[in-house]
Amino acid sequence: xxxxxxxxxxxxxxxxxxxxxxxxxxxxxxxxxxxxxxxxxxxxxxxxxxxxxxxxxxxxxxxxxxxxxxxxxxxxxxxxxxxxxxxxxxxxxxxxxxxxxxxxxxxxxxxxxxxxxxxxxxxxxxxxxxxxxxxxxxxxxxxxxxxxxxxxxxxxxxxxxxxxxxxxxxxxxxxxxxxxxxxxxxxxxxxxxxxxxxxxxxxxxxxxxxxxxxxxxxxxxxxxxxxxxxxxxxxxxxxxxxxxxxxxxxxxxxxxxxxxxxxxxxxxxxxxxxxxxxxxxxxxxxxxxxxxxxxxxxxxxxxxxxxxxxxxxxxxxxxxxxxxxxxxxxxxxxxxxxxxxxxxxxxxxxxxxxxxxxxxxxxxxxxxxxxxxxxxxxxxxxxxxxxxxx
Ligand SMILES: Cc1ncc(COP(=O)(O)O)c(C=O)c1O
Numbered sequence: 001x002x003x004x005x006x007x008x009x010x011x012x013x014x015x016x017x018x019x020x021x022x023x024x025x026x027x028x029x030x031x032x033x034x035x036x037x038x039x040x041x042x043x044x045x046x047x048x049x050x051x052x053x054x055x056x057x058x059x060x061x062x063x064x065x066x067x068x069x070x071x072x073x074x075x076x077x078x079x080x081x082x083x084x085x086x087x088x089x090x091x092x093x094x095x096x097x098x099x100x101x102x103x104x105x106x107x108x109x110x111x112x113x114x115x116x117x118x119x120x121x122x123x124x125x126x127x128x129x130x131x132x133x134x135x136x137x138x139x140x141x142x143x144x145x146x147x148x149x150x151x152x153x154x155x156x157x158x159x160x161x162x163x164x165x166x167x168x169x170x171x172x173x174x175x176x177x178x179x180x181x182x183x184x185x186x187x188x189x190x191x192x193x194x195x196x197x198x199x200x201x202x203x204x205x206x207x208x209x210x211x212x213x214x215x216x217x218x219x220x221x222x223x224x225x226x227x228x229x230x231x232x233x234x235x236x237x238x239x240x241x242x243x244x245x246x247x248x249x250x251x252x253x254x255x256x257x258x259x260x261x262x263x264x265x266x267x268x269x270x271x272x273x274x275x276x277x278x279x280x281x282x283x284x285x286x287x288x289x290x291x292x293x294x295x296x297x298x299x300x301x302x303x304x305x306x307x308x309x310x311x312x313x314x315x316x317x318x319x320x321x322x323x324x325x326x327x328x329x330x331x332x333x334x335x336x337x338x339x340x341x342x343x344x345x346x347x348x349x350x351x352x353x354x355x356x357x358x359x360x361x362x363x364x365x366x367x368x369x370x371x372x373x374x375x376x377x378x379x380x381x382x383x384x385x386x387x388x389x390x
Pocket of ligand 1: 038101102103104105128174178206208237238239240245249250
């Protein structure tokens with residue numbers, strides 16, 4: 001079978017080579033520890049699970065087994081609006097919130113909702129790969145905006161070429177950021193909104209990590225900027241905030257026209273999330289401020305352990321204020337090659353980290369450790385990294 005162009009245009013999967021090497025090492029009997037994936041190890045909080053069980057068994061709900069899109073749970077959109085009101089002081093109209101089957105799905109579909117084939121869209125590099133993949137599936141073209149250490153990994157709006165500003169229809173932002181762990185303040189989002197107005201670009205802010213924050217830091221929403229809903233949407237996910245990656249639920253908020261366009265794509269492709277999951281997600285959002293501190297306390301402790309160990313062994317990295325990752329430069333001996341370092345770490349220590357190049361050209365020179373592994377596993381992996389003296 002001849003693959004369609006859209007699949008051929010996908011960037012080579014940079015982790016495929018590493019995955020092959022991991023399989024080979026396991027075959028040789030190496031007990032490989034993977035620190036590569038951002039998928040919470042801790043369980044979903046009990047009240048959320050209880051609400052799921054209640055809803056899925058609720059015989060009075062005659063729609064409980066039916067298509068979640070045709071029988072949406074009004075409580076979820078309301079809980080999302082209430083949450084944005086309480087958490088960010090942002091007031092959202094009914095047409096400004098749309099539940100999603102998690103952010104990944106919605107991010108990919110959003111490109112189809114707002115871009116024509118040949119359109120130009122801006123995505124950060126390093127960045128979450130799905131922004132570009134959505135563009136490819138929509139036949140659009142990605143311009144990468146580099147996230148540089150000297151700019152604290154923030155997009156430098158002034159450095160975006162004039163022609164790109166003129167042509168771009170859409171721009172992705174993501175703070176707190178995966179993979180760099182960078183955070184943005186409200187002033188950055190004000191500049192983003194001004195950029196969007198000046199160049200008639202729609203901003204899609206991926207807010208997957210706003211609730212994974214530490215040491216009293218509170219991440220803002222782009223929708224806090226006056227008039228942001230005229231030019232921006234924000235994707236919120238319950239996955240990392242509330243240990244709910246497998247549940248596939250989140251929402252998008254902000255610009256009503258863009259949300260209506262995404263709704264049209266979704267209505268034609270998916271059938272929504274099971275109603276019981278929607279009830280449980282509403283419960284999770286209504287209790288978010290109560291539930292997230294315990295979740296974040298676990299990550300903060302792991303973060304401290306990773307940063308402390310790396311810094312005792314030649315690194316010099318600050319403690320991230322947010323996300324569930326640590327982003328660190330590869331040691332000088334590897335001359336900036338994140339793949340060479342990741343391979344050496346696998347061969348010498350049996351530990352898998354994510355090479356920065358996997359997140360795009362500008363991720364080269366760094367690697368990412370995920371904090372979503374049990375303390376003893378992380379401890380063992382760190383011990384091996386130290387012993388390998390790389
Ligand atoms: C930056 C970013 N956005 C979106 C997602 C997708 O999250 P989900 O589809 O589980 O909501 C992830 C997951 O790793 C992510 O890192």
